[in-house]
Amino acid sequence: MRSYAKSVELYQQTRESLAGGVSSNVRYASTPVPLFFERGEGARLHDVDGNVHIDYVLGNGPAILGHAPKPVIEAVARSLADGQVYAAQHPRETELAQRLCRLLPGVEVVRFASSGTEAVLMALRLARAFTGRQKILKFEGHYHGWSDQAYISARPALNEAGPADAPVPVAGSPGMPKSVLEDVVVAGWNDLAAVAAVLERHRGEIAGVLMEPVMVNGGAALPAEGYLAGVCDLCRSHGALFICDEVITGFRVGLRGAQARFGVTADLAVYAKAVAAGFPLALVGGRRDVMDTLVDRGVMHGGTYNGNVQSMAAAIAALDELERDGGAVYRALEQRGTRLMDGLRVLASHHGVPMRVEGLPAIFQTFFTDGPVPRNYREAAACDRDRALAFHAALQEEGVRVTQAARWFLSAAHDDGVIDETLAAADRALAAVR
Numbered sequence: 386m387r388s389y390a391k392s393v394e395l396y397q398q399t400r401e402s403l404a405g406g407v408s409s410n411v412r413y414a415s416t417p418v419p420l421f422f423e424r425g426e427g428a429r430l431h432d433v434d435g436n437v438h439i440d441y442v443l444g445n446g447p448a449i450l451g452h453a454p455k456p457v458i459e460a461v462a463r464s465l466a467d468g469q470v471y472a473a474q475h476p477r478e479t480e481l482a483q484r485l486c487r488l489l490p491g492v493e494v495v496r497f498a499s500s501g502t503e504a505v506l507m508a509l510r511l512a513r514a515f516t517g518r519q520k521i522l523k524f525e526g527h528y529h530g531w532s533d534q535a536y537i538s539a540r541p542a543l544n545e546a547g548p549a550d551a552p553v554p555v556a557g558s559p560g561m562p563k564s565v566l567e568d569v570v571v572a573g574w575n576d577l578a579a580v581a582a583v584l585e586r587h588r589g590e591i592a593g594v595l596m597e598p599v600m601v602n603g604g605a606a607l608p609a610e611g612y613l614a615g616v617c618d619l620c621r622s623h624g625a626l627f628i629c630d631e632v633i634t635g636f637r638v639g640l641r642g643a644q645a646r647f648g649v650t651a652d653l654a655v656y657a658k659a660v661a662a663g664f665p666l667a668l669v670g671g672r673r674d675v676m677d678t679l680v681d682r683g684v685m686h687g688g689t690y691n692g693n694v695q696s697m698a699a700a701i702a703a704l705d706e707l708e709r710d711g712g713a714v715y716r717a718l719e720q721r722g723t724r725l726m727d728g729l730r731v732l733a734s735h736h737g738v739p740m741r742v743e744g745l746p747a748i749f750q751t752f753f754t755d756g757p758v759p760r761n762y763r764e765a766a767a768c769d770r771d772r773a774l775a776f777h778a779a780l781q782e783e784g785v786r787v788t789q790a791a792r793w794f795l796s797a798a799h800d801d802g803v804i805d806e807t808l809a810a811a812d813r814a815l816a817a818v819r
């Protein structure tokens with residue numbers, strides 16, 4: 386058995402001065418306690434007890450180039466002597482904005498922020514200001530940050546969530562004002578008729594339709610054939626903005642994100658995480674006429690750290706890597722991720738474990754179910770969570786770190802040798818949960 390004695394001791398100490406011993410509630414999700422790490426390098430994390438973990442959590446997505454990617458940390462190191470925050474503009478900011486506008490589908494103008502949560506808030510404000518409407522349609526199981534306005538029905542208890550064909554919005558946390566629920570309509574994802582029905586029922590009221598274009602947070606699920614294009618068309622015909630939250634999928638499922646992969650173009654899109662390969666950066670990008678409301682109509686958006694020197698330097702260096710050799714990083718992610726997904730499927734069948742592997746090569750989830758692959762939050766929630774937790778624990782014992790929901794993020798540092806090691810570890814872990 387691996388020992389986590391030092392993590393346990395540090396956790397007890399830390400709880401005295403840091404609320405709950407963590408800086409994000411998501412980080413409670415670890416056993417035997419939230420673990421303490423001292424170093425990350427490439428595909429691996431080293432914890433304070435000397436255990437080495439092949440890391441498929443990757444900070445919940447940002448570390449697309451692996452931990453401590455040399456070109457990025459060197460660029461950031463070079464930028465440190467230039468200062469950090471000017472409360473003013475600078476050439477690195479211009480360069481990054483220009484590159485993103487050239488690269489991202491439908492993005493004519495961008496605005497920088499520091500976290501996905503605040504960038505989503507900016508997108509919602511822009512949609513409301515542009516359309517003059519109040520309501521937002523969002524989907525069950527989709528997470529868009531922890532704000533009052535967006536942390537609704539992200540992971541609702543099914544006994545509070547109403548019927549599948551008419552879900553009720555559920556506040557995700559104590560302390561959220563009840564009034565926010567009045568401005569949010571919730572639907573089940575991957576069901577075009579449900580979107581059409583909401584837009585019809587609330588004709589002229591919906592400012593924007595917000596979604597993760599590939600559902601990741603509520604249980605990885607791919608959009609059904611034609612679903613994203615159908616939502617896009619419905620938005621156009623109802624005068625609502627289509628807002629893609631590409632915080633996870635952006636720069637991960639391809640250089641141009643899920644929209645390019647599935648052939649749709651949103652009116653507004655939110656990016657964060659992988660864009661700066663581990664440094665804090667988020668952005669909203671989209672149609673010039675919508676983004677221009679920041680200027681023409683004085684839609685307020687601020688932030689002390691927006692466009693800070695190090696985040697810009699990190700993202701420029703990350704883009705250099707991600708764009709190199711016509712996207713060689715993405716070809717490798719696709720090939721190795723596919724090998725890992727297929728390998729896990731073969732192992733599960735060999736062990737007679739009813740495990741499904743669903744998602745895309747750079748971000749997927751292992752579900753335990755005898756049924757078909759989940760297409761939405763409720764189907765994902767019906768899978769065997771206890772077995773997923775047992776698999777997570779067994780993998781951790783074998784030196785492989787996945788999220789507690791058994792989501793797997795891949796990085797460019799997960800080379801073929803790492804995939805081989807992982808499959809050997811998964812073989813033993815599956816034997817343990819059989």
Ligand SMILES: Cc1ncc(COP(=O)(O)O)c(C=O)c1O
Nearest residue numbers: 500501502528529530630632633
């Ligand atoms: C799809 C999605 N949107 C928004 C967010 C919030 O981003 P942040 O944690 O940077 O505030 C997350 C975070 O995991 C996310 O997965």
